[in-house]
Amino acid sequence: MVEDVASGNHHLQQQQPQAFDVSVEGYEHRDSKFFDEDGRHKRTGTVWTASAHIITAVIGAGVLSLSWAIAQLGWVAGPAAMILFSLVTYYTSTLLSVCYRTGDPVNGKRNHTYMDAVRSILGGFKVKICGCIQYANLFGVAVGYTVAASISMMAVQRSNCFHSSGGKDPCHMNSNVYMITFGVAEIILSQIPDFDQLWWLSIVAAVMSFTYSIIGLGLGVGKVVENKRVRGSLTGITVGTVSESRKIWRTFQALGDIAFAYSYSMILIEIEDTVKSPPKESTTMKKATFISVVVTTFFYMLCGCFGYAAFGDSSPGNLLTGFGFYNPFWLLDVANAAIVVHLVGAYQVYCQPLFSFIEKTATDRFPNSDFVNKEIKIPIPGYHPYKLNLFRLVWRTIFVIITTLLSMLLPFFNDIVGLLGAIGFWPITVYFPVEMYIVQKRIPKWSTRWVCLYMLSFACLIVSVTAAAGSVAGIIDDVKVYKPFRTNY
Template identity: 50%
Template sequence: MAVENNLELAKSSCDEDDDTSIRTGTIWSCIAHIITAVIGAGVLSLAWSTAQLGWIAGPVSLLCFAVVTYISSYLLSDCYRSPDPVTGKRNCSYIDAVRLNLGRKHAWFCGSLQYSSFYGTGIAYVITTSNSLRAIQRSNCYHKEGHQVPCEYGNTLYMMIFGVVQIVMSLIPDFHNMAWLSVVAALMSFSYASIGMALGFAKVIENGEIKGSIRGVPAENLAQKLWLAFQGLGDVAFAYPYSIILLEIQDTLKSPPAENQTMKKASMSAIFITTFFYLCCGCFGYAAFGNDTPGNIISGFGFYEPYWIVDFANACVVLHLIGGYQMYSQPFFAFFEKWISEKFPDSGFVNKFYALELPLFPSFKLNLFRLCFRTAYVISTCGIAIVFPYFNEVLGVLGALNFWPLAIYLPVEMYFVQKKIGAWTRKWIVLQTFSLVCLLVTMVALIGSVEGLISAKLS
């Protein structure tokens, strides 16, 4: 209902409150935001995904999703301003762009998916962080006691610790104050992706052979093989697209130059960088372990030694996901808090801010409703993660749900409206075919991922 009521607003307030001093982002901060959003939980599962798909389908799927992601970002970046992509009215969020171009019903559909995706990604990041923290403890145990010792530890405590950290980090007011956090998170993502790639390459050299096969990991029967392959596609789908947050990132950019031009350049650079790391991590990981490739190449203990490098890589994962969690949570916070503020304009609890100064920290304004809501939000994501701690299965479901509607269908439809492309023209047929193919991929990925999640829960 919050989404539906907010969509009743006649127009976005972006241009009514266009303080250009707030929008100071550059191509470099944009690349940092994108890398923080893209290289995260997904990169750790790509070796496993490649193992399910095999030596041909695995790398090809990674390249295809990279191309699809760039096409999606190219189409969507032109929707930041409407009707003209350079001089038109600003759309500071995905919902604003959809509402203006496609109408209220599409905006309701977009909002429901987008904000559930934000929430689901937060849950996935809680799971991933706890796995990495647990892996650090297990790595030290293996180093001291030997690799045959069980060294089993639970996830719950680590999820609670991460939740406490996120409650503190949620005091960051909004997306415009997160550039420093994205830079730190992006550096961490480069660190652990490089370590995973290097360890995989070293393992291949140590083995003296390239493991794996064209068909990938064998299964008991054809149906089981299809489930695993479909789930692998879902994991790849989760790893790439950032359309659900693209316009929010674009709204941080200063102009001139035009925001869409900066975003296109940043997208090209960021996708090239991430694809390089994805291919290296996925292929080297599969080449190193073959049919025994773990679901998470860093915390799944394909590598035991040197233990301190494994510890450092997992620590980098944790630091990155602290920023990544906020990257996907801040738009949700902004949306809901704006809606509540407009619904209760006279409430002091909702709208009153208190100046707060702490030693060694800059002064900031505290709002009681913001504190309570964001705390409850973090607690809820941690609670669900404790109940469903299934890493690869959760990633696959999220990727499949997000991919076609938010990364393909809505950008294509808005592009038709923006460029006034008529039905059955050449460009219309090409883009509709592109959308249909992506829909089929989404359907099979969702089927496989849901089956995997159910099987993991029952086992």
């Protein structure tokens, strides 16, 4: 059940309630330089590692659909929507970061996960609702990233095929083998036990995200120079090019795509739980959030706007795989390879909280089961022994297999991205942070700040509903012509 959600990603340590009484190298856990005040291993995260985690989560597949999103909205509404989403995300993230500790911001009880914060501050039925939404969204992100990674892997092979055949071969191929390849890689990496052990993968993934964003930007700038004009219009794709109803649905879907591009609030508390203290975790997290949102918005604006300027109304749904660019083919290969590496890391960043929840729930339900709790030490020459847990091995492998199969059934990049953004944006990014902040800071009912916070929440609800409607309409259209496991691209 959702109310039994993990209170942290360090679930193995949680099996030792006596941690405060155990001595390690002559120190008690509460006094040890190796452990925090609650007996957990010492946190070592900084502004920069937190920023790397956020950038890994934020600059993901979403950046590739932004030129398409701006094409639906136009030169006025497109950039304005991106700026508004960035401001809302930054503001609500600062509210959420304050909720890491319940009560006192320095010595209050630490909430190790998003769900812990909801439980300790709001409680009741809202905990179940939040858990369902958060973990369903994390599952959906895993599906979306598998689709995106396979598309980029296909793009590498297709660009080489086009180059070698001189454009004579249509180079049709099936995405299934690429999704399976990505799934195998995730099965291996998903055996990393805890979130705080992913810092190196996040840094690699963040570097990759900058790599393909810069390449996409450079190619967009080059295309604009080649065209000798800026394409696009103030209002976006015109009625006539698409039907009036399709224009409306695409506009809504574009909002979902932009929302997805800024989606990371669901793992913000988990990232904050890796940050050392002092200073206050919320202080560090606000700085990391500011740095990350500014950096990502800068890249988003450049990539989205130059992509739209290069292709206008015909902007592809995926900037680097839509084959608006053909040359230099080797540079496209580098960009798409960087996308794949980034998504390999981002998949883990998003899925670790879900992994932790299931494993902590299993530990609570079956405390005496060796299958669930026993760890087998496997020696690794020159490194610490790897602790193999059979339940973790089996369940995480099954999870990756399921997400891979769903990706093969619904390989619709743009529509999936829009739907995920729409579903997660209001409840996770806005509603729960606002509700928790109001309770945490004891903001008086009907005060000016109280009213403004609820007005923000209601406005974002309307955006989420319309964006979800647009994405569902797009998926319905795609399903009409798609044959699972057989359609080639």
